[in-house]
Amino acid sequence: MRNKTVEFGGKKIRIEEKRIGELEKIVAELFPESKGNLSKIDLSKLLEGAGFDLLYKKLPIVIPDITKDDVKNAYMSEIEALVEAFIDVNFTGIKRLINPLMSLIQAGLPQK
Numbered sequence: 001m002r003n004k005t006v007e008f009g010g011k012k013i014r015i016e017e018k019r020i021g022e023l024e025k026i027v028a029e030l031f032p033e034s035k036g037n038l039s040k041i042d043l044s045k046l047l048e049g050a051g052f053d054l055l056y057k058k059l060p061i062v063i064p065d066i067t068k069d070d071v072k073n074a075y076m077s078e079i080e081a082l083v084e085a086f087i088d089v090n091f092t093g094i095k096r097l098i099n100p101l102m103s104l105i106q107a108g109l110p111q112k
């Protein structure tokens with residue numbers, strides 16, 4: 001299991017790799033209309049509600065160890081580091097597989 005520790009709002013937050021089912025629940029809670037399905041996320045709706053309130057509500061869903069007050073006391077650079085750590089811990093393997101997978105798909109496509 002991968003993990004990373006990040007300084008956030010004066011706290012040390014440990015980001016631990018989530019199981020697929022846990023990630024699915026997080027997606028369902030962040031984007032109720034998706035019911036946990038990544039392909040059903042409407043990012044335009046998320047951007048309509050963009051603001052600090054979005055950070056206060058959504059970040060504690062992704063990282064349960066932080067609170068609204070922690071978010072208020074954090075720097076934007078700390079929020080970026082927190083989100084980057086979450087992505088690195090949970091999606092590094094997928095990021096590594098994307099390029100070889102795309103190469104295989106392109107190699108299998110008929111050439112024109």
